[in-house]
Amino acid sequence: MKPAIPAPKASSQDALRDLRKRLRQPQTARVKPEPTPPPIAAVRAEPVPTAADRALFRAAAAGAMCLEASMHPPPQGLQPAPPQPIPRQSLRDERAVLVEAMSDELDLDHLLETDAALSWRREGVGADTLRKLRRGHWTIQHEIDLHGLRRDEAREALGQFLRTALLREWRCVRVIHGKGLSSPQREPVLKHKVRSWLMQRDEVMAYVQARPSDGGAGALVVLLRSARRMERSVSSKPGD
Template sequence: MAKKPERNADDAELLKQAFQDVTPLPGRTINHAINRTVPTPPTPKISKQSGTRERHAHPISSRADAQLPEIRHGDAPGLDKRSAQRLKRGQMEIEARLDLHGLRQEEAHRALTSFIAGAHSAGKRCVLVITGKGQVSEGGGVLRTIVPRWLNQAPNRTRVLSFTHATPTDGGTGAIYVLLKRQRP
């Protein structure tokens, strides 16, 4: 990716001179201070029991990912309504499956990232990630709640277009349909 050219004081002064005679349209306000800072990710929570940081609190690691909107179950930014409905109803062909049952968080995270990268590079579009429903107590399994976060983080977010819970025949809330972006030539 090409780097943006650096701006210097001379350029800013020339721009200011060029715009000194410009008047805003009626009813419009001038925004003199544009906030260009990237918000800092929240610091990981410290577990009371062990005194260590929680492993699943991964910050977004690149500016490109910070600009992409977060995807939630069923959301489909950039996807047409018909395709979004087909994904939600389980009508898209599942081209690959990943079963995370019995894996620890670190193993599951590595497996998911590797699986998404491999499926994307192979040109696959719709994949099924099976997390399992987990224990019934306190909202279900750990993987079931953390996999959507992982799909929204680098490097997965740049490859994922949308995801939603699977239909009951494919695992229901214990599985996720993931629609991958098409590869750019």
């Protein structure tokens, strides 16, 4: 007869039973541990100056000069350009010359031609110039509209316009003064003033009433002297 196998101990059976249970259960996925973050570098604190440091700095900076105001002027070419002065006195003088050159006290109606258009020509200008001016022989190069302006405003504007015309060598221009229908008592005050002012200007050679297509009784066509002829006439005056 075979000898009988002794029964295992109770503790061994319990361990074997636990092992079988663990083998039957599904294996769970291993969780990777999170990486450990790098250590945060410590912020280096700025050293606080001590009383000894301040005393050392004051001793080292003794005798230093402030650089806000330089003792030496900047080099040539780097100096800021001074602002241009406003010629207020020159502007006042020019305005006074314009006013004096076109007086309101001078009545020159007796110098007008006796035709229906009340034209005017300077002494030495032939009558054929007026005929050419009426027929549009010269092209109107520019114009100024004085309609609606007060007397002083119109006089100053006309003076400035004639100066510009002389500089730009305009020979034929149109001056719109209006018919005066909106004036008190419906009298064309500005119309008479403009004719008188033009006769007092040396650069004006002649003028005629504009054709109906160019403004009719509300405008004048003005013939101007060239800038070169103005220079010659000024230089030929006695006393120069």
